[in-house]
Amino acid sequence: MDGGNQIIAETPAALNVEKRDLAKHPAVQILLPIAFALAVLGLWEFLVDFYQVPKVILPSPLDIYARTVSAWPFLVQHAVPTGTEAAIGFLLATVLGIGLAVLLSYSKWAYAALYPNVIFFQLIPKIALAPLFIVWLGIGSSSRLAFSMFIAFFPVVIATLTGLNSTPPDMLRLCKALTARSWQVFLSVRFPYALPHIFSGLKIAVTFAIIGVIVGEFITAQAGLGYLILFASSQAETALILASIGMLCVVGLVLYGVVAGLEKLILRKYGH
Amino acid sequence: MISLRGVRKTYASPAGPIEAVAGVSVDIAEGEFVSILGPSGCGKSTLLMMLAGLESITAGSITIGGQPMTGPRRDAGLVFQDATLLPWLSARDNVLFPIKMMRLPREKYVARAEELLHSVGLGAFMDKRPRELSGGMRQRVALCRSLIHTPSIMLMDEPFSALDAITRDEMALVLLDLWSRHRKTGIFITHSIREAVLLSDRVLVMTKRPAVVVADVTIPFPRPRDESVQDSPEFTAIVARLRGMIEHSIKDAA
Numbered sequence: 001m002d003g004g005n006q007i008i009a010e011t012p013a014a015l016n017v018e019k020r021d022l023a024k025h026p027a028v029q030i031l032l033p034i035a036f037a038l039a040v041l042g043l044w045e046f047l048v049d050f051y052q053v054p055k056v057i058l059p060s061p062l063d064i065y066a067r068t069v070s071a072w073p074f075l076v077q078h079a080v081p082t083g084t085e086a087a088i089g090f091l092l093a094t095v096l097g098i099g100l101a102v103l104l105s106y107s108k109w110a111y112a113a114l115y116p117n118v119i120f121f122q123l124i125p126k127i128a129l130a131p132l133f134i135v136w137l138g139i140g141s142s143s144r145l146a147f148s149m150f151i152a153f154f155p156v157v158i159a160t161l162t163g164l165n166s167t168p169p170d171m172l173r174l175c176k177a178l179t180a181r182s183w184q185v186f187l188s189v190r191f192p193y194a195l196p197h198i199f200s201g202l203k204i205a206v207t208f209a210i211i212g213v214i215v216g217e218f219i220t221a222q223a224g225l226g227y228l229i230l231f232a233s234s235q236a237e238t239a240l241i242l243a244s245i246g247m248l249c250v251v252g253l254v255l256y257g258v259v260a261g262l263e264k265l266i267l268r269k270y271g272h
Numbered sequence: 273m274i275s276l277r278g279v280r281k282t283y284a285s286p287a288g289p290i291e292a293v294a295g296v297s298v299d300i301a302e303g304e305f306v307s308i309l310g311p312s313g314c315g316k317s318t319l320l321m322m323l324a325g326l327e328s329i330t331a332g333s334i335t336i337g338g339q340p341m342t343g344p345r346r347d348a349g350l351v352f353q354d355a356t357l358l359p360w361l362s363a364r365d366n367v368l369f370p371i372k373m374m375r376l377p378r379e380k381y382v383a384r385a386e387e388l389l390h391s392v393g394l395g396a397f398m399d400k401r402p403r404e405l406s407g408g409m410r411q412r413v414a415l416c417r418s419l420i421h422t423p424s425i426m427l428m429d430e431p432f433s434a435l436d437a438i439t440r441d442e443m444a445l446v447l448l449d450l451w452s453r454h455r456k457t458g459i460f461i462t463h464s465i466r467e468a469v470l471l472s473d474r475v476l477v478m479t480k481r482p483a484v485v486v487a488d489v490t491i492p493f494p495r496p497r498d499e500s501v502q503d504s505p506e507f508t509a510i511v512a513r514l515r516g517m518i519e520h521s522i523k524d525a526a
Contacts, residue, residue: 170352177324177344178421180373188372192360272359272403 059239067239068246075228075247082213082224083251085141089148090209090255094202096149097156104157105164105190106182118157126151130215139220148212152205159201163194195270199263206259210252225251274300274323274425274457278332281318292318294482295332300474302337302424305451305458307468307475308485309514311522315483316461320429323459324348336425346374349418349456351428355410357402357417363389363409364398367416374421381420388416391453392446408439415450425457432467444470445499452496465514470502475514479521487517 022028041061047053048060055063068075100118104111130147137143167190175185217226225248232240281293293315300306308316321327322334325344334341349370357366367385371378389398392412402410411431418426431447432440444467451458451471462468468475469491477487491510493501501507 168354168356170354170356171358173321173324173326174350174352174356174370175373177326177348177350178370178373179344179346181375184373184375188369189358192358270360 056236056238059242063239064242064246067237068243071240071243075225075243078223078225078228078244079247079251081141081221082210082217082226082248083255085144085216085224086148086206086210086213086251087255089145089212090152090202090206092145092149093152093156093205093209097153097201097205098160098198100153101157101160101164102186104161106186115161118154122154122158127211127215130219133216134220143220144213144216147216148209151212152209155201155204155208156198157201159197159204160194163197163201164190166197167193192270196267196272199259199267202259203256203263206255207252210248210255214248273302273337274459275335276332277334279319279322279329279334280331281315281322281327282330292483293322294484296478296483296485297332298476298485298488300457300459302457303455304473305460305471307460307462307472308478309462309465309468309475309518310478311480311518312463314478314480316478317429318483319478320427320459320461323425324350324427346421347424349421349423349426351411351414351418351426351431353430353433355402355407355414357410357413359402362399362401363394363405363413366402366413367420369417370421376421385416385420388419389413392416392450406439407435408443411435411443412446415447419450419454419456423456425459426451428458428460430461430463433463440464440467447471448497465511465518466502469507469510469514470497470499477514477517477521479524486521487514489514 045060045062048058059067100114104115104118129150133143133147133150137146171189171193172185175189180188213224214226214229217224218230221227225244228244229241229248232238232244276296276298279293279296280291283290283292296319298306308319310316318327322329322341325341325348329341336345336347357363358369361369364382364385367388368378368381371381386395386398389395389412392415394409394412394416397405397409402413405413414431418428432443435443448471458471460468460471472491475487475489475491476485477489478484479486489510493504493507
């Protein structure tokens, strides 16, 4: 009976391992998502053609491509302010977020006073606050930067705080026993331990920063991809809306790529 | 000499005060290796942390070489259950970590770090990072790290508990050898009776509730020792006697 059970139990497990191995093959991991996306685009093209869907409702992928090519200089021109503002908003959020997290982790009083409020702010649907930023800072880029920073800031604070508290307690005991100064413990132990957490926060923050800029552009701007999307929509230029969104994806991908690349570089040394 | 006089530790808790250590009085001579043996949760670790100056003493006193204990002192080396190495540093840099934290000149200690690593059989692994080392190797690095700043006391909190049985036996011998070469005052917390008898000059048996030392057993085997000590009938007899004491104390507590 034992022997029979073992055979039944082992066979499917062995098969699973082989299947999973194939799915993890690098070629499969790269080619499969591309093939899937192409298949969806192909189906989209076919259905739009087949049902004669009006271009205002849904242009076909080839229409969008043609519009992207014809509007290219225009798209690039609008991508620059969006990308720049998102990058600056993200950098401000990074500096302020890490700074606040360090303060909270070193001062019990600051933590007690501020942390519940940080969580409270985190719960507000922050997009609802965007008009306030316009009221306070006007319709220039400063209101968009401030708003972008504001929504990107929270994931950085929370991730950094989690990271700074992730040092094993025995490690901190050892430092204390060696009479290490708290700045030494911070630089040599707590901050490096926090790096993987910080980067996971930064990767969320960078996408939030772009959302912040786009929301700001929807409300006020005379340039930028958010503005372009609204403008195209007022002209019922659906292909241009989708081309702008495509450009927005490129901006997002570039910014995210920079952060992820930096993460890879730094975690090669400081990853656990 | 380390003297503990009526050392107590009481924690406040919602359910009233909890007595983690309830009056321990012991003297430990310089160069002596003492194991503290007892069930988990009997306050052994708290006692060790008090000796490291990392926990306040509720009542009583600890003096080291006549000096009353007031806080962390640099002449203690600490080893924990987990190796607690910094993952991004090489074995060598991990051993040198205390030097950095104590703000001492690194170059004066590099040779000592390498010598220590050689002596525990890690000569070829000095540039490896913790994740490239086995559990036993990591704990060897931790042992070297505790000795780098030539402390006078080694405080070890169940350093081999997280290792598998075979590695654990091997590590006891590594420590036996390391200790015979450096001759520090050693305080070693464990719940392995054999380990305690093999390594120690004296074994203190601690119980839970009240958390006090109930027995102080001298281990008579001469130094230097090796693993063959464990084969003698005398060794077996001491182990059996200690086991009896611990079982007895657990029954009493229940």
